[in-house]
Amino acid sequence: MKQLKIAHLYPKLLNIYGDGGNVLTLKMRAKWRNIDVIVDEINPGDVIKEHDIYFIGGGQDLQQIEVSKELQFQKKFLTQERDRGAVFLGICGGYQLFGHYYQPHNGDKLMGISLLDAYTVAGNKRFIGNVTVQTDIVEPNTLVGFENHSGLTYLKGDTKPIGNVTTGNGNNGTDKSEGARYKNVFGTYMHGSFLPKNPHFADYLLELALGEKLENLNDKIENCAHNALISKKY
Numbered sequence: 001m002k003q004l005k006i007a008h009l010y011p012k013l014l015n016i017y018g019d020g021g022n023v024l025t026l027k028m029r030a031k032w033r034n035i036d037v038i039v040d041e042i043n044p045g046d047v048i049k050e051h052d053i054y055f056i057g058g059g060q061d062l063q064q065i066e067v068s069k070e071l072q073f074q075k076k077f078l079t080q081e082r083d084r085g086a087v088f089l090g091i092c093g094g095y096q097l098f099g100h101y102y103q104p105h106n107g108d109k110l111m112g113i114s115l116l117d118a119y120t121v122a123g124n125k126r127f128i129g130n131v132t133v134q135t136d137i138v139e140p141n142t143l144v145g146f147e148n149h150s151g152l153t154y155l156k157g158d159t160k161p162i163g164n165v166t167t168g169n170g171n172n173g174t175d176k177s178e179g180a181r182y183k184n185v186f187g188t189y190m191h192g193s194f195l196p197k198n199p200h201f202a203d204y205l206l207e208l209a210l211g212e213k214l215e216n217l218n219d220k221i222e223n224c225a226h227n228a229l230i231s232k233k234y
Contacts, residue, residue: 003036004209007051009094010067011041017148019057019091021193025202026053033214044070048077051086052209058092058149058191061104068097068110075113082115087209088185091194092149095180095187096120102151115185117157126150127169129234131190133178135163138200143178144229145190145197153189155180162188167231184208197225 008023027037042048044066059067071078082088088098096102099118102110127150133143143163152172155161161171162179170178170189179188186205188194195202199222207214 001034001036002210003038004030004053004206005051006037006039006053006055007042007048008039009042009048009054009056010044010070011057012043013063013067014057014059014094016058016060016092017146017191018193019094019191022057022089022091022195022202023055025193025195025199026055026206029199029202029217030206032217035210048074050081053087053089053205054078054081055088056090056094056097058094064093064097064102065110067093068102068112071097071113072111078113078115082183082185085184085208087205088115089205090185090187091191092189095189096151096153098185098187099153099180116155116180116182116187117159118153118155118180118187120151120153123150123152123173125173127173127189129168130229130232131168131170131178132166132229132231133163133168133170133190134166137162137181138204140200140226142226142230143190143194143198143201144226144232145188145194146192147189148191149189153180153187158182162186167233196222197229199223199226 102120161177
């Protein structure tokens with residue numbers, strides 16, 4: 001039996017807006033295909049060992065500060081995992097910490113681990129509402145979610161957006177980009193949870209992690225949820 005190992009990074013600190021549902025989606029969509037799944041919760045002080053997928057969610061500023069400090073101890077290993085081809089998904093605050101840093105209005109810069117060539121600065125406006133993204137990564141070529149952030153993220157170098165927003169604000173509200181990708185590292189501001197409403201993207205991550213094409217599932221209900229949110233405004 002094939003096996004998939006998922007690391008859920010700091011779920012007791014970064015797990016807002018149902019972000020844990022992303023891990024549950026990956027787990028169940030693998031199990032429905034008779035793949036043995038191990039999910040390890042990684043908490044502060046834990047030693048991270050090799051996994052196929054690494055997930056980190058979003059949270060409040062205080063928790064993000066604590067995770068920022070913790071991630072510095074894991075930076076070398078996680079960078080090696082990225083370069084090995086492991087899959088990463090970061091949501092909102094976790095996405096920001098995959099970049100170089102987040103600079104709040106007041107207080108010290110929160111250092112990230114530079115898995116993505118990106119940086120985030122605090123904005124003066126909070127972006128709240130539904131998001132629709134056009135992407136060339138998967139088919140169907142739409143992604144949907146819910147954003148709630150004031151950070152403005154900017155991409156550089158070989159880090160490219162997941163797609164362009166047709167509804168919502170995305171990374172910074174100005175360049176129409178949403179999310180980021182470099183190698184198999186992905187970041188996005190789409191909460192809600194992201195993967196249950198985008199089963200095609202969940203399967204894409206699983207296929208990257210497993211290195212093989214997966215059989216199709218009956219996604220009638222999931223696709224109804226996805227389609228109902230396309231172009232839907234807040």
